[in-house]
Amino acid sequence: MESPLVSVCIPAYNNADTILETIQSVLTQTYQNLELIVVDDRSTxxxxxxxxxxxxxxxxxxxxxxxxxxxxxxxxNWNHCMELCKGDFIKLLCADDLIHETLLAREVEIMERYPEANLVQTDTRFVDMHGKTTGYYKRYHASGLVEGRKACRFSAFTRDYLGAPLANLIRRSAYExxxxxxxxxxxxxxxxxxxxxCCKGKIYILHEPLNSFRIRNDSNTSQVMNGDKKDVYLEEHKRLVERYAKELHLSRWQVNLSVMIRRLMSFLGGIYLKIFVR
Structure with a gap:
């Protein structure tokens, strides 16, 4: 029986200096049945x-x-990438991300073992532009199969455990x-x-740092934590929590508390970037 097809998407814009390393980390996966879709958004x-x-x-x-x-x-561009996918499972990578050679094999094995999981997520290693490890990002504290809505609610009052596409493999059926x-x-x-x-069902958490996220001064992450986009980011976060407040059973004061906590986490993230990013 043929193994499921995995679609790996790389939406790219002005990433000439990093994208080949990202591509090579995909093509050297031990899991072979994959398609790699790279969509350039008219880079300059x-x-x-x-x-x-x-x-x-x-x-x-x-x-x-x-x-x-x-x-x-x-x-x-991200949506265009997804539309081009033919796989049973989908992973989206930014054009400077890196993944461990066994990542897809581990994730597919879990998704096949737990058909009720909409998504599988792994921990993240922070690296600088030279590939040197600067830290680790552990996702939701629980392990194994968990209720996605519970993880979403916990994330609303702590930090973003759900974002960063490189950490997640989803079912095509969930996207559709x-x-x-x-x-x-x-x-x-x-x-x-x-x-x-995640709000629609179960997810699987694997606490192994099988993906690497580059910390760089010109990234969206740096702009919102250590730049002039922080207020826009916090407004978006408030709108996000309000959108899912009913599903997560959040009151008005809990929505406001979530924004306050996110402001604090953004401040602490800015300090981290000042110390470790050169």
């Missing part, structure tokens, strides 16, 4: 040409490169049932997407 650097040259040299027919006719923006990324969000577009899926 050499991203498209860099990937095109690599694809020609690599000769790996699992790699599919596309370029949008016009710039679609983050949500538009509950939709893609909401373009009304900018800085928590992934948090909204994965919270929507």
């Amino acid at each position: 650097d050499d991203t498209y040409q860099v990937v095109k040259t690599f694809a020609k040299q690599a000769g790996d027919d699992r790699l599919h490169l596309y370029q949008n006719e016009k710039n679609l923006g983050m949500a538009g 049932a509950w939709g893609g990324f909401d373009p009304s969000f900018v800085y928590i577009i992934d948090y909204d997407f994965f919270m929507r899926i």
Whole structure:
């Protein structure tokens, strides 16, 4: 019996300096039955040409490169990537992310063992632009199969355990049932997407750091924690919590408390970036 097809999506925009390392971390997976979809959103650097040259040299027919006719923006490009997927399972990576060579094999094995899970999530390793480990990010504290709504509620009062696409593998059926990324969000577009899926059923938490997130000064994460986008980020967070307040049984004062906690976590995150990001 053939193993399930996994679609790995890399929406790219001006990532010529990092995208090949991301692509190679996918193509060297021990899990072989995958398709890698790279969609360039009309980059102003050499991203498209860099990937095109690599694809020609690599000769790996699992790699599919596309370029949008016009710039679609983050949500538009992320959704376009998802629309191109043919796999039973879907993982989205940013064009500077890295994944451990056994990640997909571990995630697929779990998804097949637990068909009731809409999503499987692993812990994250923080790395700098040279690949040096600067820290770890442990996801929701429980392990194994858990109620997604319970994890969402806990996340609302602590920190974002659900976002960061590289940490999650979802079922294609979940994406088809509950939709893609909401373009009304900018800085928590992934948090909204994965919270929507998690609220609908069970998820599986694997506490192993099998993916690596680059900490860099020009990323969205740095802008909201250590830049001038913090207020926009907090407004989006409030709108997000209000959207799911009914499903998570949150009162008005609990929504406001969630925003206060997120403001504090953003402040602490900014301190971390000042210390560890150069």
